[in-house]
Amino acid sequence: MSTAPAVQAAINPVEPFLRSDRMPHIWCPGCGIGTTVNCFSRALVDSKLDLDKVAIVSGIGCTGRVAGYLRLDSFHTTHGRAIPFATGLKLANPELTVVVYSGDGDLIAIGGNHFIHAARRNIDLKIICVNNFIYGMTGGQVAPTTPVGATATTTPYGCFERPFNLPFLAESSGAVYVARWTAFHVRHIARSMVEAFNKKGFSFIEIISPCPTLYQRRNKLGDGLDTMKLYKQKSVIKNGANTRDVDIAFGGEIIVGKFVDIERPTLHQTMDQQFRQVLKDRYAGLGGRG
Amino acid sequence: MPDSPASASRSRKFRGMVHINWDRCKGCGFCIEFCPPKVLAFSESYNSHGYHPPYLTNEQGCTGCDLCGLYCPDFAIFGMRVPMETSEAEVAVREG
Amino acid sequence: MKANPAGVLTGAHFLDGDQACCEGALAAGADFAAGYPITPSTEVVERFAARVPTVGGLFIQLEDELASSIAILGAAWAGKKVFTVTSGPGFSLMMEHIGLAAMTETPCVFVDVQRGGPSTGLPTLPGQADMMQARWGSHGDYAIIALCPNSPQECFDLMIDAFNLAEQYRVPVLFMMDECVGHMTEKVVIPSADAIEIYPRRFTSLPPAEYKPFKPSPDGVPEMVKAGDGYRFHITGLTHDEQGYPAMTWRAQEKLVRRLVEKVRKNADKIVRAEECDLEDAEVVVLAYGITSRVALRALQMARAEDIRAGLLRPIVVWPFPEKRLRELAERVKAFVVVEMNYGQMVYEVERCAGGKTKTVLVEHGGGTVHDPEQVLTVIREAAR
Ligand SMILES: Cc1ncc(C[n+]2csc(CCOP(=O)(O)OP(=O)(O)O)c2C)c(N)n1
Ligand code: SF4
Ligand code: SF4
Ligand code: SF4
Ligand SMILES: [Mg+2]
Numbered sequence: 071m072s073t074a075p076a077v078q079a080a081i082n083p084v085e086p087f088l089r090s091d092r093m094p095h096i097w098c099p100g101c102g103i104g105t106t107v108n109c110f111s112r113a114l115v116d117s118k119l120d121l122d123k124v125a126i127v128s129g130i131g132c133t134g135r136v137a138g139y140l141r142l143d144s145f146h147t148t149h150g151r152a153i154p155f156a157t158g159l160k161l162a163n164p165e166l167t168v169v170v171y172s173g174d175g176d177l178i179a180i181g182g183n184h185f186i187h188a189a190r191r192n193i194d195l196k197i198i199c200v201n202n203f204i205y206g207m208t209g210g211q212v213a214p215t216t217p218v219g220a221t222a223t224t225t226p227y228g229c230f231e232r233p234f235n236l237p238f239l240a241e242s243s244g245a246v247y248v249a250r251w252t253a254f255h256v257r258h259i260a261r262s263m264v265e266a267f268n269k270k271g272f273s274f275i276e277i278i279s280p281c282p283t284l285y286q287r288r289n290k291l292g293d294g295l296d297t298m299k300l301y302k303q304k305s306v307i308k309n310g311a312n313t314r315d316v317d318i319a320f321g322g323e324i325i326v327g328k329f330v331d332i333e334r335p336t337l338h339q340t341m342d343q344q345f346r347q348v349l350k351d352r353y354a355g356l357g358g359r360g
Numbered sequence: 361m362p363d364s365p366a367s368a369s370r371s372r373k374f375r376g377m378v379h380i381n382w383d384r385c386k387g388c389g390f391c392i393e394f395c396p397p398k399v400l401a402f403s404e405s406y407n408s409h410g411y412h413p414p415y416l417t418n419e420q421g422c423t424g425c426d427l428c429g430l431y432c433p434d435f436a437i438f439g440m441r442v443p444m445e446t447s448e449a450e451v452a453v454r455e456g
Numbered sequence: 457m458k459a460n461p462a463g464v465l466t467g468a469h470f471l472d473g474d475q476a477c478c479e480g481a482l483a484a485g486a487d488f489a490a491g492y493p494i495t496p497s498t499e500v501v502e503r504f505a506a507r508v509p510t511v512g513g514l515f516i517q518l519e520d521e522l523a524s525s526i527a528i529l530g531a532a533w534a535g536k537k538v539f540t541v542t543s544g545p546g547f548s549l550m551m552e553h554i555g556l557a558a559m560t561e562t563p564c565v566f567v568d569v570q571r572g573g574p575s576t577g578l579p580t581l582p583g584q585a586d587m588m589q590a591r592w593g594s595h596g597d598y599a600i601i602a603l604c605p606n607s608p609q610e611c612f613d614l615m616i617d618a619f620n621l622a623e624q625y626r627v628p629v630l631f632m633m634d635e636c637v638g639h640m641t642e643k644v645v646i647p648s649a650d651a652i653e654i655y656p657r658r659f660t661s662l663p664p665a666e667y668k669p670f671k672p673s674p675d676g677v678p679e680m681v682k683a684g685d686g687y688r689f690h691i692t693g694l695t696h697d698e699q700g701y702p703a704m705t706w707r708a709q710e711k712l713v714r715r716l717v718e719k720v721r722k723n724a725d726k727i728v729r730a731e732e733c734d735l736e737d738a739e740v741v742v743l744a745y746g747i748t749s750r751v752a753l754r755a756l757q758m759a760r761a762e763d764i765r766a767g768l769l770r771p772i773v774v775w776p777f778p779e780k781r782l783r784e785l786a787e788r789v790k791a792f793v794v795v796e797m798n799y800g801q802m803v804y805e806v807e808r809c810a811g812g813k814t815k816t817v818l819v820e821h822g823g824g825t826v827h828d829p830e831q832v833l834t835v836i837r838e839a840a841r
Contacts, residue, residue: 080379080451082438083429089690092701097433099386099411104433112430122686127530138690138702143683145533146692146702147526148556154523158530158538159683161514162488166534166684187519254394256430294433295389345509354512358487358536359460 084111087121089141096135100294102253102279103133103200107140109256110171110198113263124167127156129176132206132281133199136171150180153188156195162358164338167196167267174201174215178234182214189243189272193337196266197274199236202281210284217320220289238313240274241330247273248313248330252301253280255326262328271336278324289320374441376424377451378416384436387411391428391437397421400428413437459483459616459652462511471644473637474499476608477567478507479644480615481539483652486565487513488536490524492546495579496635497569500541521546525553525566532562533691535657535682537619539565543635544573547586548593554628555594556693558716561626561670561678563657565618568630569638570746570797572823582635583823584746584797590630591775597713599720601727602630602775604745608642614772620655621727625719626677632774634797636747636826664688669700670712676719724776731770734760738767740839741785743806744795745771747826752795755832764840766793774802782809791839795819795832815839 084107097103114121121142128137130149137144143166147155152170160168170177177185177199188195204222205211212222215236216229237248247269249262259277266273280286280297291297301324308316309327316325335343338356345353378400385407392400392414399421402412414437416422422439429438442451463482471479478500481489487508491501505515513536518524521542528538542550547568557564570586572578586593590602601621605611615631622629660667660679664687670678678698681687694702695709703712720727731749734756735741744752749770759766769785771778782792782805792810794803794817803818810816819835821827 080377080440082379082381082435083426084435084438088435089701094384094434099434100388100390101433104435105390105431108430108432108435122688123684125683138692141688143533143688144690145530146690146694147529148552148693151522151526151553154518154527155530157516157518157523158488158490158527158532159534160530161516161527162531162534162536163682163684183519184523187523256427260430293388295393298390298431299393341514349509352510354462354510356509356512356514358513359462359485359511 083115084108087111087114087141089139092139095139097132098283100280100282101132102202102277102294103136105253105256106198106200106259106277106279107136109259110263112260113267116260117264117267119167119267123165124169125159126169126171127152127159128170129172129181130207131173131176133171133173134176134207150176151184152176153181153184153195153197157188157193160193160195161338168194169196169198171198172200173206174199174203174236175205175213178236178239179214186239186243189240189245189274191337192244192246192271192334194270195272197272198263199274199276200279201236201276202279202285204281204285206281206284210288217318219320220285222288233318235313235317236276237274237316237329241313244272244334245274245330246271246332246334249328250276250278250316251326252278252305252324254298254301254305258326265328265331271334373444374424375420375444376422376439377442377448378422378428378437378439380413380415381436382413383407383409384434385411385413386434387413388433390431390433394431395428396425397423457654457656459649459654460485461649464649464652465646466648468643468645470641471608472499472639472641473605473608473611473633474569474639475503476611476644477615477631477633478503479646480612481565481619482507482511483612483646484537484616484619485654486537486539486619488528488531488538489515489540490518490527491515491541492518492521492524494543494546496571496638497541497543497567499638500567500569521549522552525550526556528564529553529557529560529562532564533683537563539567541567541569543569544571544577544579545575547589551593554600555596555598557628558594558598558600559693560691562628563622563626565615565622565629565631568632570632570634578824580635581824582747582797582826584634584748585801585823587632587774587796587798587801590632597717599717600628600630600775601625601720601773602632603772604632604774605637606746606749606770607637608640608644611637612644612646616652620653623655623657624677625723626658626680627720630775632746634746668698670696671698672715676715676722720776725780727773728776728778728780729773730778730781731772732767733770734767735769735785737765739790740764740766740793740836741789741791742766742768742793742795742832742836743771743802744768745774745802748795748797751827751829752832754829755836758829758833759836762837764836766836766840777805779809782806783811786810786813789814792816793819793832793835793839795827797821797823797826
């Protein structure tokens with residue numbers, strides 16, 4: 071080693087974060103999930119977090135596979151329940167930075183109740199929601215994010231239900247950090263992730279992302295690249311926008327940006343403070359007896 | 361504004377270098393579309409999965425910005441900056 | 457390892473079963489619980505919520521049983537000793553995560569204080585109709601251990617065993633109480649901490665590079681780690697290999713699921729436990745568990761007074777079932793009489809073990825109250841004939 075010429079190690083910045091023995095991944099060509107993973111890896115570098123203290127929790131879905139590909143303490147749980155699993159993990163070890171990385175159906179449909187309650191409690195979780203407007207893993211069924219008029223296998227004549235506006239849902243439920251980007255906004259995503267890592271409390275980042283195989287194809291929106299170009303063209307950055315106004319209509323503009331960044335005591339703080347105040351020296355701490 | 365290839369090679373101490381993991385590519389074209397100086401293009405040949413991975417059309421043109429690396433959903437490409445004089449041979453690419 | 461004295465309320469107390477169950481958990485070292493209120497089990501977590509901040513650890517009430525049953529699994533992977541408590545419909549909601557706990561080999565205890573069902577059924581009244589659900593309620597093949605206390609004292613004692621078994625075999629342990637046992641108050645003696653044996657978590661001593669999360673030890677149980685210690689491990693509910701990575705093949709399924717089942721099946725002799733009463737000369741063996749065993753005991757006394765040679769077999773560990781013992785008895789007794797507060801659950805196990813060698817009679821009951829000992833006696837008389 072010592073005699074070799076000064077060789078520069080060229081290694082893909084995402085590589086140290088991947089379980090390389092599990093590559094290639096299962097995602098389709100032009101799927102945006104992998105793009106968000108690049109952003110996540112850059113954010114982990116920039117935030118200088120001790121990676122041994124970062125845990126990632128996913129539910130079930132195409133996005134739910136993220137946990138399994140990352141070289142971190144990683145948990146692939148059940149459909150919709152990533153947030154309550156992460157709640158247990160974080161409460162049990164507050165030193166951990168706990169990231170929940172999952173899809174729109176997982177977090178907002180089956181997991182919607184957990185989502186609003188975790189936000190209400192302001193538990194310190196970093197929620198990354200890859201919103202492809204559809205259930206990818208199960209083959210393109212309607213999601214609570216599918217825009218009215220778009221089709222899905224279970225709404226073959228077009229979706230007729232009003233979708234959730236995720237940033238508004240997150241903010242009104244109590245999130246302290248809310249941002250939305252599209253997969254086109256790679257540097258913005260990475261920056262928001264760093265901000266979320268540094269934030270104490272329930273942080274939510276929605277990433278609008280192409281699912282060329284199902285959502286795009288079924289709705290004649292082209293492939294992944296066409297979608298990325300469309301995002302570039304149709305998205306408008308409005309930092310600080312009122313989350314009430316950021317609904318996404320089928321084919322309409324996509325308002326992106328950082329919408330919420332406020333301070334509020336976290337669940338751990340309020341819990342600890344309450345016990346301290348009431349129990350005084352009878353309080354033995356939340357740490358356990360292990 | 362992205363640097364033009366000429367100014368990049370004249371005024372900088374660093375040059376860009378791009379690495380492609382040929383067989384990981386699924387040919388989505390994100391890297392080609394969003395490379396600021398537009399120095400990537402699909403190659404004629406196929407990889408083992410039947411996709412056309414990108415290649416660098418202009419060695420001097422790459423700024424090493426790594427946007428290709430940020431976009432690539434298959435972790436197949438990335439850019440980096442190396443000192444001007446570094447040759448390709450002096451960079452050991454480590455793939456996972 | 458001995459119990460940490462911080463959680464042990466040494467002394468003689470008057471406690472109901474729910475309270476004793478909570479004290480058992482605390483003595484076992486439980487330092488994390490999550491739950492959602494439901495009658496008749498809520499008292500367990502109410503007491504835990506009051507007690508645990510003063511001994512170290514925490515309780516959180518979550519938005520539903522789905523959340524509670526998986527939050528405990530998250531906490532277990534952060535190194536905590538965990539449990540959740542429920543009844544009736546809440547037990548149904550927890551099924552998916554009993555499966556996840558089995559698949560990921562997460563040590564945890566699920567307490568079910570049984571009430572009358574199905575559906576909302578009899579919220580305040582007893583039942584014993586979740587016994588098969590405890591064994592088979594989650595989809596797929598897996599094995600669990602289930603215990604069945606019949607007194608507040610046992611709610612305390614067996615809760616410690618439940619935690620120890622969960623740690624030793626890395627399976628979800630089901631603690632099958634019933635409303636009567638949960639709400640009856642009796643004397644409970646809590647020993648000193650140094651008289652309580654604790655099975656510690658099977659943490660690995662291997663460095664991260666050599667560690668594989670699902671590589672079994674000789675007894676079939678892998679060693680564990682916790683988040684934050686640098687192991688960068690992966691846990692999934694998908695079928696997985698020893699590394700913990702998803703493996704979507706029949707071979708991986710065969711290897712993993714067989715081991716999950718066999719770690720209980722092959723150790724069954726060590727796990728099984730039953731109380732026997734007057735079995736030496738018994739012609740009729742009454743099998744009953746939980747509160748029902750106490751009614752059965754009364755019927756037994758009445759039978760003996762009539763010179764009927766009846767004895768009692770009370771499974772304390774209900775899953776795995778005391779199969780071997782029953783097979784032995786089947787060779788020589790006239791009949792098995794199964795007394796349970798349902799229309800037939802554990803009776804099928806008894807019948808299976810009897811293997812046609814002796815008759816099996818069920819004394820059924822829909823729940824809501826306990827059997828009348830006379831009703832049991834009538835069946836014993838009939839069976840002895
Ligand atoms: C309890 C349960 N119900 C249904 C499913 C099937 N299922 C798996 S993933 C999924 C939807 C995933 O959609 P989303 O969360 O948007 O993820 P995506 O695949 O789009 O990334 C469903 C319904 C399941 N695994 N578990
Ligand atoms: S189905 Fe859609 S979301 Fe899933 S991997 Fe393919 S493109 Fe991505
Ligand atoms: S972004 Fe990656 S997968 Fe897509 S064409 Fe470029 S190298 Fe290939
Ligand atoms: S690093 Fe990649 S995106 Fe940047 S200039 Fe070079 S080839 Fe283009
Ligand atoms: Mg989706």
